[in-house]
Amino acid sequence: MVIVFALVALLVLSVVVAGNWWVWRRLFRDTTRGPGFVRRAGVVVIAGGWALTVGALVAERSGAPFWLQQVLAWPGFLWLALALYLLLGVLAGELVRPLLRRWLDRRAGAQETVAEPEPEPELMSAGVTPATSPAPTTAGPTTTTPDSAPPTPPERPLATPTRRLFVSRVLAGGAAAAAVGTVGYGTYGVLNGPTVKRVTVPLAKLPRAAHGYRIAVVSDIHLGPVLGRSFAQKVVDTINGTQPDLIAVVGDLVDGSVKDLGPAAAPLAGLRARHGAYFVTGNHEYFSGAEQWVEEVRRLGLRPLENARTELPHFDLAGVNDVSGESEGQGPDFGKALGDRDKARACVLLAHQPVQIHDAVDHGVDLQLSGHTHGGQLWPGNLVAGLANPTVAGLERYGDTQLYVSRGAGAWGPPTRVGAESDITVIELASRQA
Known part of the structure; x- marks a missing residue:
């Protein structure tokens, strides 16, 4: 097992090194005429960016002083996103490169073609072929006057980059601009706060009296060294603005300890819903001290459901x-949460990861609400997320059980989303008897 892990780690490291070398080559080496400052600066930028990324990850996981986590997190995590889109931009450039060079070669060839001059009509009618007259000569030695100046040498043409260098610079500039623009726009979207998404879910067992019941689902807020108190307040304001009947916080609330992030989570005390707010743990809570966070959210007014169930008026x-x-002896226990319930009543289950749907089906759950995937967060991350999760985002049916997966309100690592807009989902339950 250790050998397999080492081989996989070595393979991943090799791919990362090769990818970064290729980015450096296309952005810095191929756009310059020789060794110099630009190439050395490229090495510093790329190596320094990855050093900050590794530093940010290590600081977060090791519980380093929170101020140090904040200093490293912004540049380190943003570089992670920027490096991804620089690589994708360079790879896209490889498809364009031969086409651009061929077009430039054809254009240059057309400009270098000189048409033969046509003879004058008068000479053609006389049968005379035009000839160049010799320049008149003057007998005797050539004399110069004292005031005459030596002839001015012809001006040398300004140095211009070759077509190959020109193509490299155009593609490198395009890749860099696209990467910076993509990351900038994706970061703005996260910091601006999540949007509201509304989904209607019919439940066969739901009584008519509960038709239109609204559950605000929020997952993956990821309060930490980047997203802090102001972001939590935006989430709370957005949820309260939907006027839900119930609020479900389905895991990955934080990335850090209660000591560091307690003030950031404080706005959660302002959540308001007719039947209250409920919380289940996500995987990141177990990196951050799950027991302490369960007690903290309880203190803030949320009700943790630790393998537990509550009977609401209609479900x-x-x-x-x-x-x-x-790993801490606190895993999911479906039997404890669902084993003795009245199966004639509709049941909604909060479970952080979509992979828990199979146990939900076995226990006759009507609807499971999950998060965890972030919808992929950074395209094409959705393709990778699809390999590990039965549903990446949205509503799907598994037998008699429906699964809804939220893309989440925040972001882990880079505070950036591309192709997976953050959201808070209002699930409106529908009774088939209505």
Whole structure:
């Protein structure tokens, strides 16, 4: 097992090194005429960016002083996103490069073609072929006057880059501009706060009296060294603005300890819903001290559902711990949460990871609400997320159980989303009897 892990790690490291060398080559080496400042600066930028990324990850996981986590997080995590889109931009440039060079070669060839001059009509009618007259000569030695100046040498043409260098510079500039623009726009979208998404979910067992019941689902807020108190306040204001009947916080609330992030999470005390706010753990809670956070959210007025169930007026609401809790003896227990319930009543389950849907099906759950995937967060991350999760985002049916996966309100690592806009979803339950 150790050997396999080492081989995989070596393969991943090789791919990362090769990818960064290729980015450096296309952005810095191929756009300059020889060794110099620009190429050395490129090495510093790329190596320094990855050093900050590694530093940010290590600082967060090791519980370094929070001020140090904040100093490293912004540049380190943003570089992670920027490096991804620089690589994608360079790879896209490889498809354009031969086409651009061919077009320039054809254009240059057309400009260098000189048409033969046509003979004058008068000479053609006389049968005379035009000839160049010799320049008149003057007998005797050539004399110069004292005032005459030596002839001015012809001006040398300004140095211009070759077509190959020109193509490299155009493509490198395009890749850099596209990467910076993509990351900038994706970061602005996260910092601006999540949007509201509304989804209607019909439940066969839901009584008519509960038709139109609204559950505000929020997951993956990821309060930490980047997203702090002001972001939490935006999330709270957005949720309260939907005037829900119930609020479900389905995991990955934080990336850090209660000591560091308690003030950032404080706005959650302002959540308002007719039937209250409920919370289940995500995998990141188990990196951050799950027991302490369970007590903290309870103090803030949320009700943790640790493998537990509560009977609401028209349906059951249950919650299970995240699978990451198994390493601490606090994993999900579906039997405890659902084993003795009245199956004639509709049941909604809060479970952080979509992979828990299979247990939900076995226990006759009507609707599971999850997060965890971020919708992929950074395209094409959705393709990778699809390999590990049955549903990446949205509503799908598994037998008699429906699964809704939120893309989440925040972001992990880079505070950036591309192709996976952050959201808070209002689930409106519909009764088939209505």
